[in-house]
Amino acid sequence: MSKLCRFDILENRQxxxxxxxIVLFGDCxxxxxxxxxxxxxxxxxxxxxxxxxxxxxxxxxxLVYKVVGSGTYQLSQRKPGTGLDILTGLxxxxxxxxxxxxxxxxxxxxxxxxxxxxxxxLIEAGIMPRAAIGFNSADEVFLAAELAQLGVPVTVSTLDxxxxxxxxxxxxxxxIGLKYDYVFACGPEPMLRAVYGLSEVDGQYSFEERMACxxxxxxxxxxxxxxxxxxxxxxxPVLRRGEIKW
Amino acid sequence: xxxxxQVSLCGIKLKNPVMPASGVYGFGGEYRDFxxxxxxxxxxxxxxxxxxxxxxPTPRVAECTSGMLNSVGLQNPGIDAVISQExxxxxxxxxxxxxxxISGFSVEEYASCCxxxxxxxxxxxxxxxxxxxxxxxxxxxxxxxxAAEVTRAAKGATAKTPVFVKLSPNVADITEIGxxxxxxxxxxxxxxxxxxxxxIDIRTKTPVxxxxxxxxxxxxxxxxxxxxxxxxxxxxxxPVIGVGxxxxxxxxxxxxxxxxxxxxVGSENLRxxxxxxxxxxxxxxxxxxxxxxxxxxxxxxxx
Numbered sequence: 015m016s017k018l019c020r021f022d023i024l025e026n027r028q029x030x031x032x033x034x035x036i037v038l039f040g041d042c043x044x045x046x047x048x049x050x051x052x053x054x055x056x057x058x059x060x061x062x063x064x065x066x067x068x069x070x071x072x073x074x075x076x077l078v079y080k081v082v083g084s085g086t087y088q089l090s091q092r093k094p095g096t097g098l099d100i101l102t103g104l105x106x107x108x109x110x111x112x113x114x115x116x117x118x119x120x121x122x123x124x125x126x127x128x129x130x131x132x133x134x135x136l137i138e139a140g141i142m143p144r145a146a147i148g149f150n151s152a153d154e155v156f157l158a159a160e161l162a163q164l165g166v167p168v169t170v171s172t173l174d175x176x177x178x179x180x181x182x183x184x185x186x187x188x189x190i191g192l193k194y195d196y197v198f199a200c201g202p203e204p205m206l207r208a209v210y211g212l213s214e215v216d217g218q219y220s221f222e223e224r225m226a227c228x229x230x231x232x233x234x235x236x237x238x239x240x241x242x243x244x245x246x247x248x249x250x251p252v253l254r255r256g257e258i259k260w
Numbered sequence: 261x262x263x264x265x266q267v268s269l270c271g272i273k274l275k276n277p278v279m280p281a282s283g284v285y286g287f288g289g290e291y292r293d294f295x296x297x298x299x300x301x302x303x304x305x306x307x308x309x310x311x312x313x314x315x316x317p318t319p320r321v322a323e324c325t326s327g328m329l330n331s332v333g334l335q336n337p338g339i340d341a342v343i344s345q346e347x348x349x350x351x352x353x354x355x356x357x358x359x360x361x362i363s364g365f366s367v368e369e370y371a372s373c374c375x376x377x378x379x380x381x382x383x384x385x386x387x388x389x390x391x392x393x394x395x396x397x398x399x400x401x402x403x404x405x406x407a408a409e410v411t412r413a414a415k416g417a418t419a420k421t422p423v424f425v426k427l428s429p430n431v432a433d434i435t436e437i438g439x440x441x442x443x444x445x446x447x448x449x450x451x452x453x454x455x456x457x458x459x460i461d462i463r464t465k466t467p468v469x470x471x472x473x474x475x476x477x478x479x480x481x482x483x484x485x486x487x488x489x490x491x492x493x494x495x496x497x498x499p500v501i502g503v504g505x506x507x508x509x510x511x512x513x514x515x516x517x518x519x520x521x522x523x524x525v526g527s528e529n530l531r532x533x534x535x536x537x538x539x540x541x542x543x544x545x546x547x548x549x550x551x552x553x554x555x556x557x558x559x560x561x562x563x
């Protein structure tokens with residue numbers, strides 16, 4: 015169920031190059047699964063900005079976002095104590111009940127944000143995942159320390175080799191022969207395709223797409239699947255491997 | 261004093277003149293998390309074609325100053341599924357007037373779809389103005405003779421449900437299209453559909469929309485829509501539904517003063533899912549301020 019709510023900014027700080035973490039206080043009762051997202055109204059911008067949830071409790075949530083344009087720049091300049099109009103509880107999110115015993119969490123760039131809450135939920139359910147996350151360079155790396163604190167073994171890759179393994183996160187996973195029986199992936203589409211091609215292991219893939227409403231009304235973000243068209247904001251952003259048309 | 265917001269379209273009573281525009285409301289269920297759709301004057305269904313369509317490749321939405329572009333391209337499950345699944349589903353929770361929106365790629369397709377849904381909805385809105393399909397769609401709406409031909413075909417295929425024709429703003433003179441539709445038997449007109457537009461991503465140097473060009477909507481187009489409603493209302497005697505850039509109760513009043521009997525709220529719903537609720541709630545209050553007792557009294561009042 016989606017909900018339109020007012021949130022107060024508790025904290026908004028830079029965590030890596032062009033990457034910010036914002037903590038919001040308000041009614042998070044609609045945010046029930048990692049991999050869900052919210053849609054934020056910003057002054058002077060016609061459409062809301064969809065951002066994935068990094069972690070959430072009943073009354074606060076953390077979003078990690080990358081500054082890519084004037085909307086996210088404006089958000090990065092917002093001060094604690096001010097409010098935001100947010101549409102919450104959007105998207106299906108990851109279903110951890112389908113996970114195997116040894117899942118791999120794989121993410122690229124700011125898109126990796128949902129992996130933190132996902133790891134927490136898996137650990138709560140008695141499953142310790144591994145994580146492999148990739149960035150362009152060391153100054154963009156975030157989430158690695160937080161995941162490690164949860165006890166999750168983390169492999170970091172950077173394209174320029176300035177931290178961890180050099181190259182794409184999917185190349186690293188293949189090269190070091192990480193063993194996993196299920197995969198949770200989120201990041202840009204080329205990364206998702208590479209994960210899909212790495213092995214036949216079942217899993218859930220969270221997609222990114224330009225969207226308008228975020229709640230299934232406009233059909234802007236539709237995606238063709240093996241089971242017909244799905245709206246990535248409503249029946250997605252998480253698709254099962256078996257429904258992806260690649 | 262009680263403010264009367266009721267209007268009527270071809271004898272169909274609407275408790276207020278506010279309805280969502282086709283394409284922003286799906287088949288009626290998407291807004292139930294936010295408010296009860298029974299508060300609406302009517303529900304307008306997503307553009308429906310003879311066969312199911314996925315529409316155009318993504319990205320198919322883009323932001324603009326005070327508006328947005330879309331090139332969705334009539335994604336819909338097809339007329340048969342709309343009749344057998346979407347309409348019954350909608351009737352489970354919504355009991356007010358329903359307007360179906362029909363699009364096609366040939367005159368025969370329009371006629372066939374209109375014939376199938378005749379008698380099952382309160383108004384059929386024939387969309388001859390979708391800018392996002394290669395053939396058909398807007399092609400029928402930019403030529404008075406073709407517009408009249410589609411109108412005649414839709415009227416010929418229907419016996420029970422009034423037919424409104426939804427016009428394209430992408431023409432030199434919208435009044436001649438409106439008149440042509442009226443002469444061909446249209447029971448009413450809806451105007452306007454989106455304006456052709458485009459955005460380019462200056463970082464990647466490529467068009468933002470995969471389709472390159474799309475339909476521009478949002479509050480930026482309100483003055484254009486208002487002008488066209490005004491022009492057309494002056495030369496036709498059939499009712500006009502005004503649509504384009506409406507975002508607040510004041511816009512509803514203004515559009516009705518220009519000649520609209522009812523209005524549709526489009527893109528505003530996508531940025532604020534409570535838009536229709538907010539507008540409907542504010543109307544009586546605004547009428548009081550403006551000393552309007554019956555909303556019907558202001559239709560076409562602007563000289």
